[in-house]
Amino acid sequence: MLFEGLELVSALATLAACLVSVTLLLAVSQQLWQLRWAATRDKSCKLPIPKGSMGFPLIGETGHWLLQVFSKIFSQEALESYLPKIQLVIQDTLRAWSSQPEAVNVYQEAQRLTFHMAIRVLLGFSIPEEDLGHLFEVYQQFMENVFSLPVDLPFSGYRRGIQARHILQKALEKAIREKLQCTQGKDYADALDILIESSKEHGKEMTMQELKDGTLELIFAAYATTASASTSLIMQLLKHPAVLEKLREELRAQGLLHSGGCPCEGSLRLDTLSGLHYLDCVIKEVMRLFTPISGGYRTVLQTFELDGFQIPKGWSVMYSIRDTHDTAPVFKDVNVFDPDRFSQARSEDKDGRFHYLPFGGGVRTCLGKHLAKLFLKVLAVELASTSRFELATRTFPRMTLVPVLHPVDGLSVKFFGLDSNQNKILPETEAMLSATV
16 A cells, blocks of 8 residues: 555556646747747837737737838738849759769758848848858858857857857847948848838838847748748659659649750749749648748637637637647648649639648738748749759658757758750859850
8 A cells, every 4th residue: 555655655656747738838838929929129129019929029910010011011012023143042042963073961951051141132131152151150050059058158148149249249230331332233122221211101210220139030930940931842842753853844834944945044033933833832842741830829819718618818828839730630631742732723722711820820820821822833833944853861750840840860962953855954064164165
């Protein structure tokens, strides 16, 4: 009896410890989420942090003036003006990948690509390549320490993150001042232009500190999740060559790829991309199976009941995107990569609300989702029309979920350029072709 009693006490103690651990984990998780966003901002920043925004100052309640600004930044008109610039950045990147004799670490290089896109396209900064490379390294150090506990000690992750932020903001201030002084020759309004002009229209001219914080947050928003999704896209095209070939067939049918294989001249347009229905299905399926983040937080506005449990007003709740996609009854064979599930003939995502939410849902859906999808579509088109690529390892790497979904080894891939017949151009051949005779 005594032994059984001790076993019961031990079991209850273990259960209590587990409950305490889970409670602490949820509390720390929520606090880290707040710190994640607050870390991008200087303490002197006056941008408001609306109630329920989880510490992200550029997202507020519906009707908040900053939401109106961001609706302009990610409007159809703005996306149309970003598109040629995004295409050029991706083309330059793929040429660089193809010219390397060694395999490319796709996840790391996708981070570099999205960082360059944010700097060059969203913010319109003209930073020399060497300085941009250094700035990317500093930004990586900043990102590596965003989730650090707020313990400001020498050599702590928090201190390294603060130091990296200081260097970033100093470089961003220099770039902003140069941008404000040089307004000639601009052929489009970038996100920073829209942010500055719209704030003036609302009688809220931003200080330099607020501009630096807003700029850093725009980079933050465009960086990790887009790099994660880009890596997942490349991995799935490697795993499913039939999908890649079907995508090429659609490009040929729409006049974006000649029958001989070479891509057609000219920049893409939004209406052209909108007509690529299979491409849209591919991107949707990548985002269904490989959503970059696990979920999000919301504040309960009104007490409600869920499966017999009462959730009080004012509580913070976390919803899981991945679990929603995995358990949604509308999707057949949920573990199979099947872009055709989103075709007009099947339309599995149209059978109910909130079964498919890679960008969240409701009034707080991701503000930059259209830019993210645009970027992924352009990347897929350029991969299908200008590159051949193959896995450089014997097997595909396993995936990890923290801080965003990505392959543990970064995904090692060898890229090749293509000639007019879509045959591989080896790096040494490309060097000979580009040499001056």
